[in-house]
Amino acid sequence: MSLQEEIDKRKTFAIISHPDAGKTTLTEKLLLFGGAIQVAGAVKSNKIKKTSTSDFMEIEKQRGISVATSVMTFEYLGKRVNILDTPGHKDFAEDTYRTLTAVDSVILVVDSVKGVEEQTEKLMAVCRMRNTPVIIFINKLDREGRDPFDLLEELEKKLSISTRPLSWPINQGSDFKGVFNLYRKHLSLFESGKQTLADEVISIQDIHSEELANYLPGKDIAKLREDVELIEGLYEPFDIELYRSGLLAPVFFGSAINNFGVQEVLETFLEIAPSPLARQADMRMVEPTEEKLSGFVFKIHANLDPNHRDRIAFFRVCSGKFERNKFYYHSRLAKNLRFANPTTFMANEKILTSEAFPGDVIGLYDSGNFKIGDTLTEGEKLQFKGIPSFSPELFRELENRDPMKSKQLEKGINQLSEEGVAQLFIQEPGNRKIIGTVGELQFEVIQFRLEHEYGAKCSFVPLKFYKAFWLSCADRKMLETFMQRKAHAIARDKDGNPVFFAESEWNVTYAKQDFPDIEFHTMSE
Numbered sequence: 001m002s003l004q005e006e007i008d009k010r011k012t013f014a015i016i017s018h019p020d021a022g023k024t025t026l027t028e029k030l031l032l033f034g035g036a037i038q039v040a041g042a043v044k045s046n047k048i049k050k051t052s053t054s055d056f057m058e059i060e061k062q063r064g065i066s067v068a069t070s071v072m073t074f075e076y077l078g079k080r081v082n083i084l085d086t087p088g089h090k091d092f093a094e095d096t097y098r099t100l101t102a103v104d105s106v107i108l109v110v111d112s113v114k115g116v117e118e119q120t121e122k123l124m125a126v127c128r129m130r131n132t133p134v135i136i137f138i139n140k141l142d143r144e145g146r147d148p149f150d151l152l153e154e155l156e157k158k159l160s161i162s163t164r165p166l167s168w169p170i171n172q173g174s175d176f177k178g179v180f181n182l183y184r185k186h187l188s189l190f191e192s193g194k195q196t197l198a199d200e201v202i203s204i205q206d207i208h209s210e211e212l213a214n215y216l217p218g219k220d221i222a223k224l225r226e227d228v229e230l231i232e233g234l235y236e237p238f239d240i241e242l243y244r245s246g247l248l249a250p251v252f253f254g255s256a257i258n259n260f261g262v263q264e265v266l267e268t269f270l271e272i273a274p275s276p277l278a279r280q281a282d283m284r285m286v287e288p289t290e291e292k293l294s295g296f297v298f299k300i301h302a303n304l305d306p307n308h309r310d311r312i313a314f315f316r317v318c319s320g321k322f323e324r325n326k327f328y329y330h331s332r333l334a335k336n337l338r339f340a341n342p343t344t345f346m347a348n349e350k351i352l353t354s355e356a357f358p359g360d361v362i363g364l365y366d367s368g369n370f371k372i373g374d375t376l377t378e379g380e381k382l383q384f385k386g387i388p389s390f391s392p393e394l395f396r397e398l399e400n401r402d403p404m405k406s407k408q409l410e411k412g413i414n415q416l417s418e419e420g421v422a423q424l425f426i427q428e429p430g431n432r433k434i435i436g437t438v439g440e441l442q443f444e445v446i447q448f449r450l451e452h453e454y455g456a457k458c459s460f461v462p463l464k465f466y467k468a469f470w471l472s473c474a475d476r477k478m479l480e481t482f483m484q485r486k487a488h489a490i491a492r493d494k495d496g497n498p499v500f501f502a503e504s505e506w507n508v509t510y511a512k513q514d515f516p517d518i519e520f521h522t523m524s525e
């Protein structure tokens with residue numbers, strides 16, 4: 001197969017949602033279709049349901065599961081589908097944002113009862129930064145949810161994206177009858193707890209066809225016709241280019257738990273979702289069809305087995321072909337590396353692979369060479385544009401509880417921050433370590449892992465900062481003066497960039513007045 005054919009075959013995406021909307025359930029149903037799993041229930045939710053301080057083993061177990069299901073690959077209708085899993089817990093949202101740099105599109109799951117929720121908005125904001133194409137699946141139609149027109153309006157308003165329904169529900173809750181596919185013009189009738197995988201579809205080319213009476217009561221037919229006419233009047237015909245530019249989200253309705261509407265969304269996804277596209281690097285655009293390999297690391301996972309201290313770096317291929325045992329150039333370290341055991345992830349198993357193509361994600365065993373964002377090429381010095389870091393919401397100073405283990409602590413915290421478990425800021429003088437997170441749970445993970453993987457003991461001292469601001473200023477002198485005056489609240493991020501910790505909004509407003517040329521950014525560039 002030519003490189004172009006390999007590329008055209010691939011669809012790499014993530015399923016995202018606010019916790020509990022149905023991401024895990026939908027993922028599982030897609031895997032059933034792909035034959036990647038045989039029975040429902042095979043995919044364990046990687047949500048950390050317990051958040052009690054003592055439940056570290058639970059966290060560890062969950063981490064183990066999430067490694068196995070980090071990438072799920074299957075073939076369906078001649079396409080190779082790569083689903084990149086994202087953590088369900090909001091405290092690990094940064095991990096999700098980074099994973100979104102490695103996909104070509106997403107499916108967003110929305111709960112029909114709850115509508116747009118907090119995490120839905122945040123995730124969509126990240127998708128918009130990269131113009132990632134989005135398909136929306138409105139789930140749980142078997143429950144008494146919101147009016148579908150109201151839901152569409154809310155999606156448009158809160159997510160700042162145009163929508164276009166491609167299917168339409170006939171009632172909902174206990175009276176849910178099914179959906180009419182506006183794109184393919186067919187009717188699927190809902191059956192609760194159905195045993196078959198595929199939905200039975202009835203072709204209805206014309207919504208005014210008498211044939212509908214064979215399947216639906218008169219009042220439902222009248223309502224459906226009315227809704228469809230309204231939709232056709234309100235919305236432009238579906239424009240695939242607008243979808244691919246990230247400006248228009250096609251919307252489907254269904255019930256993941258009942259495996260209803262899933263096939264519809266999967267098959268339309270395969271038809272319209274983009275295959276691997278050109279990607280922006282620092283110096284130039286990189287086309288997937290380029291002969292030479294390029295790609296980047298978007299996630300690093302420590303080995304759970306304390307006897308094997310290596311890590312797995314998740315590498316997304318962007319161009320060319322990856323080959324086992326071939327030397328590649330590590331751009332940041334200016335060093336050639338080769339990989340004897342690259343793995344792919346098929347049906348929850350890690351399998352040794354000898355080659356990979358654009359869109360694929362492979363696991364590379366790493367003994368400490370990789371940081372998130374690192375690039376491999378065949379000699380060119382390249383850096384792919386990623387997702388910036390966002391300001392953490394909780395700040396604590398890391399304290400060493402065992403002076404004999406300060407080296408281990410140093411190494412451990414550096415590696416954990418390279419893995420992206422939390423953000424580490426260093427304050428001089430004194431090499432003071434400030435940890436920033438979005439949730440409490442991250443501190444627990446750090447403490448647990450430092451102790452169990454590095455033999456170091458730590459505690460955290462809460463700091464009264466409310467946000468971190470990355471600083472930039474054309475006037476170097478002004479920046480220096482500011483940094484001297486605010487020395488107690490200035491530190492450096494992982495790349496050495498200066499960061500200002502503000503104690504309140506007022507604090508920043510005041511600083512802006514005094515130093516008008518300094519720009520305060522809530523995300524790193």
Ligand code: G4P
Nearest residue numbers: 017018019020021022023024025088139140255256257258
């Ligand atoms: P998440 O990954 O987005 O967090 O959601 P997940 O799939 O775990 O689903 C959250 C809950 O919603 C689960 O129930 C799941 O069974 C339920 N659910 C998913 N799809 C549907 C649907 O179409 N209709 C209805 N009524 N419920 C749905 P749970 O009680 O939290 O977990 P479980 O014990 O059933 O696994």
